[in-house]
Amino acid sequence: MSVTGSVAGDPPVTPTPEAVESGGWRRHALAAGFLAPAAIFLGVWIVYPTLTTIWRSFFDESGDEFVGLQNYQTLFTSDVILTAIKNNAIWVLVVPALVTSVGLVFAVLTERIPWSVAFKTAVFMPMAISAFAAGITWRIVYLQEPDRGALNAGIAVVKDSFSSGGVLADARPSSDALEGTSQGTIRLAEPVGRGDIALLGLTAIGSSEVPDDAEQAVRPEALQGGIRGVVWRDFKPGGGTAGEVEPDELGLPGVTVKLRTSGGGAVGSTMTATDGTFSFDEVESGEYSVAIGSESFSQSFGGVTWLGEKLVTPAILISYLWIWAGFAMVVIAAGLAAIPRDVLEAARTDGGTEWQVFRRVTVPLLAPVLTVVFITMLINVLKVFDIVIAIAPGSVQDDATVLALQMWRTAFGGSNDFGVGSAIAVFIFLLVVPILALNIRRFRREL
Amino acid sequence: MTRRIRGRAAALTLIGALALIAAGCGGDDGGSSGDGGDVSGTLAVTAIWSGAEQEAFQAVIDGFTEANSGVTVNYTSGGDQLPTQLSTAVEGGNPPDIAFLGQPGLVRDFVEKDALQPLDFAREDVETNLGDSAVQLGSVDDTLYGFLFKAANKSLVWYNVAAFEDAGVEPPGTWDDFLAAADTIGASGIPAFSIGGADGWTLTDLFENIYLRTAGPEKYDQLAAHEIPWTDQSVKDALTEMAKVVGNGDNIAGGTTGALQTDFPTSVSNVFSESPKAAQVIEGDFVPGAVESGLEPETDYNVFDFPAINDSAPSVVGGGDTVVMFKDSPAAQAFIRYLTTVEAAEIWAERGGFGSLNQDLDTGTYPDAIQQTAAGALSEAEVFRFDLSDLQPAAFGGTVGQGLFKLFQDFVQNPDDVDGITQQMEDAAAKAFG
Numbered sequence: 001m002s003v004t005g006s007v008a009g010d011p012p013v014t015p016t017p018e019a020v021e022s023g024g025w026r027r028h029a030l031a032a033g034f035l036a037p038a039a040i041f042l043g044v045w046i047v048y049p050t051l052t053t054i055w056r057s058f059f060d061e062s063g064d065e066f067v068g069l070q071n072y073q074t075l076f077t078s079d080v081i082l083t084a085i086k087n088n089a090i091w092v093l094v095v096p097a098l099v100t101s102v103g104l105v106f107a108v109l110t111e112r113i114p115w116s117v118a119f120k121t122a123v124f125m126p127m128a129i130s131a132f133a134a135g136i137t138w139r140i141v142y143l144q145e146p147d148r149g150a151l152n153a154g155i156a157v158v159k160d161s162f163s164s165g166g167v168l169a170d171a172r173p174s175s176d177a178l179e180g181t182s183q184g185t186i187r188l189a190e191p192v193g194r195g196d197i198a199l200l201g202l203t204a205i206g207s208s209e210v211p212d213d214a215e216q217a218v219r220p221e222a223l224q225g226g227i228r229g230v231v232w233r234d235f236k237p238g239g240g241t242a243g244e245v246e247p248d249e250l251g252l253p254g255v256t257v258k259l260r261t262s263g264g265g266a267v268g269s270t271m272t273a274t275d276g277t278f279s280f281d282e283v284e285s286g287e288y289s290v291a292i293g294s295e296s297f298s299q300s301f302g303g304v305t306w307l308g309e310k311l312v313t314p315a316i317l318i319s320y321l322w323i324w325a326g327f328a329m330v331v332i333a334a335g336l337a338a339i340p341r342d343v344l345e346a347a348r349t350d351g352g353t354e355w356q357v358f359r360r361v362t363v364p365l366l367a368p369v370l371t372v373v374f375i376t377m378l379i380n381v382l383k384v385f386d387i388v389i390a391i392a393p394g395s396v397q398d399d400a401t402v403l404a405l406q407m408w409r410t411a412f413g414g415s416n417d418f419g420v421g422s423a424i425a426v427f428i429f430l431l432v433v434p435i436l437a438l439n440i441r442r443f444r445r446e447l
Numbered sequence: 448m449t450r451r452i453r454g455r456a457a458a459l460t461l462i463g464a465l466a467l468i469a470a471g472c473g474g475d476d477g478g479s480s481g482d483g484g485d486v487s488g489t490l491a492v493t494a495i496w497s498g499a500e501q502e503a504f505q506a507v508i509d510g511f512t513e514a515n516s517g518v519t520v521n522y523t524s525g526g527d528q529l530p531t532q533l534s535t536a537v538e539g540g541n542p543p544d545i546a547f548l549g550q551p552g553l554v555r556d557f558v559e560k561d562a563l564q565p566l567d568f569a570r571e572d573v574e575t576n577l578g579d580s581a582v583q584l585g586s587v588d589d590t591l592y593g594f595l596f597k598a599a600n601k602s603l604v605w606y607n608v609a610a611f612e613d614a615g616v617e618p619p620g621t622w623d624d625f626l627a628a629a630d631t632i633g634a635s636g637i638p639a640f641s642i643g644g645a646d647g648w649t650l651t652d653l654f655e656n657i658y659l660r661t662a663g664p665e666k667y668d669q670l671a672a673h674e675i676p677w678t679d680q681s682v683k684d685a686l687t688e689m690a691k692v693v694g695n696g697d698n699i700a701g702g703t704t705g706a707l708q709t710d711f712p713t714s715v716s717n718v719f720s721e722s723p724k725a726a727q728v729i730e731g732d733f734v735p736g737a738v739e740s741g742l743e744p745e746t747d748y749n750v751f752d753f754p755a756i757n758d759s760a761p762s763v764v765g766g767g768d769t770v771v772m773f774k775d776s777p778a779a780q781a782f783i784r785y786l787t788t789v790e791a792a793e794i795w796a797e798r799g800g801f802g803s804l805n806q807d808l809d810t811g812t813y814p815d816a817i818q819q820t821a822a823g824a825l826s827e828a829e830v831f832r833f834d835l836s837d838l839q840p841a842a843f844g845g846t847v848g849q850g851l852f853k854l855f856q857d858f859v860q861n862p863d864d865v866d867g868i869t870q871q872m873e874d875a876a877a878k879a880f881g
Contacts, residue, residue: 143708144701144704144705145701145705145724148713172634172697203634203635204697205636206637209636235635235636237612237635238615238631239616239630239631302701302705303705305704305705305708308708393708393710394848394852395644395848395856396707397847397848397853398849409848409849417842
């Protein structure tokens, strides 16, 4: 104790004649004093967490047991993390290039349109919203129900204006006597001949969907030389007996019924009456198939599943582009403004077409700016997180996940596996390092 | 901001209450035991209830202090942060006398910390008034530490009255009738089911209800504790039954892909709106909170009990607030015993928003027919079990997009592969239970 006490008690620098050495020490102290705040800040917030994360990535879930590289092995064996890596690769390949080129196109075009400020403001506006809020907005846009999701609502409007609505919205065969779906045709499973009665019972038709002029369904009398039948809503409260025309069951008027030979040749087509009956009066003997034509069904549009496992990543990419296109445009437009006009004019005077001027003069001169945008986007994309968690519903988070999201889900989202979570963090860090190195080299060159 | 201030205010009140207890304890020996009852003292009680619930609980407290005028009960609302507050108070050695815990796992946690007093003195009261299930739920290693005072029912089916009338079906009582009714509803032109599959917990709730009925309460407990694997035949049987609901895409609003895109609020508004997209939704007694305004209970929407499967006994999957005692005293014992009585339950039941396992409680006490069904099932239930997924480690049973939530979503997508999905569930469970 006394030894350490005496050492600590010693003055740090004993009085000495060498003034030069003392001045050197003072200079160092001054430098250290100025560096200290930044150094402490970097140490506490950057260096220490980085080292701890790397250290932690070699331990198991509980943090007690050293597991070596096992967490890194999990990185490349776990299906979900592999999906995250794959998705991140898609993001890296698509987004920086897409954002840069869209930004370039916008920047060049806005130079030539009136009201360019208004246009630029509109495109830049999404930058003002937090990515999470933008994600929520886009999630609503992408909802599947055409009544709820704006995108599907738009598609539904376009679709409806092209397809002629049939009398029936949706229907299913009521029994095994019929086959097919309302997506195509519904036909009798067994062929019929002269004198037979064709019973075409349909269910899953809402009572409000039955045409207003419908009357009680009637089972027609058989006709000697023809084929008669009825198309009706084979349902009454409680269900009723499938395949039987019963009281309280309504005929379906205005339905197209088609008669074909067993070979498929069309014989005739008719409409059902208000009680659902139809009749082909004179037919030759032989076997026929009876079917309800697809024109009787108006195809209801159920909406595209934008946020299903297949389309969710492209859907998120598009909303990300929506956010960042404005940033790219503004930066590139600034670069564009700095290009000397005389070079462009010289090129035009020399007979270059607009495309040639753009390809061979504008783009090369813009290259430094484009690189900045591209690299910024590259780094942004590697750490993308908020917009994915905001847009992807829980059921597809495994399919839409990216590395940063997977790191959070693993370390904090319930599993609380800090080992593997740290390993993912280190992996992301390693991916960013080359880009950082590139950036630093560029900075040095510019200085 | 307001929440934080409120939290601080609550914490301050808690400290104040604790100071009062300290003062009250000193006076105990004086024994001035008022005109009614023979106990005296001051009790600090805390739960999450605030607002209308706090008023209702205050009425319950008043019922007690009227009979025991020597006791002062100070209630403090802990809000959402109650578990944290209690853990801190226990750590600091200053817990309230009595608390109500919403998380089943928390009772065990506190027992393991030696923070709770056993309720042996109330065991008989709990058994006779609230039933065996209540004793079992409140016991840790066969010692009673608490009982469910306010219970929630997750075994309900909510339906659109017009859609049922249109299809000519009655609320079914058995699983077979339920499935037959679903077919009839589908034939009437509206999908029978709305399923909020984008939130995995709606799917685990459905499974738990089926499993409790097909496999029985013993297996349910074993599965909850992972004493039997998820590959057990009983799980496969329950999934086969579940597939009869979730596997029939034609009879689900939006089909199975649509169901996985539908969150819980949407699944409710699918059923309860001007132009409904489905006839019924299977979820707990909190559904009315998500029903659009303008729809009237009973005339527009109504509820029935989750149907019995193979003559299963009346069963309820649910949750609620378990009362526990941190500090033993005659006054605390008297209050705990009071909470098991039908009188205490009636006071809150009349005011609504309450469910009780109390078997003597007349269901007519609840303010409307919907609550009579929802809460009545609780007192009539022969079997009551906590939500199974709530009893699992969080990574397995309670995390969005992972564990059981995700696996049940996979099951909805591919309901034929029962063997495959149970194997995946078992793998995930084994990992989570370690």
